[in-house]
Amino acid sequence: MSQDLESGHEGYALQDRSSMATVLSKRRKIDQELSQVKRKQEQLQPIQQALFDSTTSRDDHTSRVQVDSLESEITECFRRARSLAADAKSVSDMSNPRIHEQLTYMSENIRRHIEEYRRVQRAFATQLETQVRRRYGLVHPEASEEDIENGVQNILYGDEQAFQVQGMRSAKANEARDAVLQRSTAIRKIVEDLQSLNELFEEVGELVEMHQVPLENTVKNVENTVENYQKSTKLLDRAIISARNARKYKWWILLVCVLIVAIIVAVVVAWCKINNKC
Structure with a gap:
């Protein structure tokens, strides 16, 4: 029987080590994907600045592509990181606190990088939109603020006709139009990516959150077990003390009984001697 138990414990230990090794392997791969994100962000920054600063249609198009x-x-790096985290969860025992801790770290690390990237992209999109609004206003000097805002929003939604200038006679007007269209395309791409990243952000969070309640229940059960064990131990201690006291009381009662019998015997013997009957 003891050998079966030992082999069972060994099996659980091997399984636990195997799961942990798998999780740590996924974590390393996730870290690699996030390192790639950082490197690509560093490459992206000067190209975004080039798009912002470009003054010709050709440069606009090249930078935007x-x-x-x-x-x-x-975005694809983030998708792969999310898939790795999901794989780690699927092959792991989430009731194991050590494994849950690792998955929590992976989830929070991915979400932190996504949030940082989203912040940078939102700021760049705002810069481009400001530039689009300014260039639209230059080509439509007669337009009111409301007309400019409506025209810009229409362009950002992909309506190229919103930037039509009567005749488009000047090269300057054509350059402005092309610049606005390139930037509006870039903004739409950023908006699409941000939507995808929002979904990834939520999905990665759910990998841990969906197991938070079962884990809390497991921890609570462990706490209850410990509490019950402590209560049982106290009751057992009291029972032992009571048993010991009971044994002491029995010995005292026996001693008292013996003394009473001895006293009675002594009284009887004395009475017999006095009356010459013994």
Whole structure:
């Protein structure tokens, strides 16, 4: 029987070590993906600045294509990181606090990188939108603030006709139009990526949150078990003390009985001697 128990414990220990090794392997791969995100962000920053600073249609198009490509690669890195975290969860015993701690770290690390990237992208999109609004206003000097805002929003939604200038006679107007359209395309790409990243952010969080209640229940059960064990131990201690006291009382009662019998015997013997009957 003891050999079966020992083999069972060994099996659980091996399984636990195997699960932990798998989780740590996934964590290393996730860290690699997030390192790639950082490197690609560093590459993305000067290209985004080039798009912002460009003054010709050709430079606009070249920079915008490069920006779109790097942004797609970064989003794909986050998708792979999310898949690795999901794989780690699927092969692990989430009731194991050590494994749950590792998955929590992976989830929070991915979410932290996503949030940082989203912040940078929102700021860049705001810069581009400000530039689009300014260039739209230059080409439409007669437009009111409301007309400019409506025109810009229409362009950002993909309506190229919203930037039509009567005749488009000047090269300057054509350059402005092309610049606005390139930037509006870049903004739409950022918005699409941010939507995907929002979904990834939520999915990664759910990997841990969906197991939080079962884990809390497990911890609570352990706490209850410990509490019950402590109560049982106290009751057992009291029972032992009571048993010991009971044994002491029995000996005292026996001693008292013996003394009483001895006293009675002594009284009887004395009475017999006095009356010459013994």
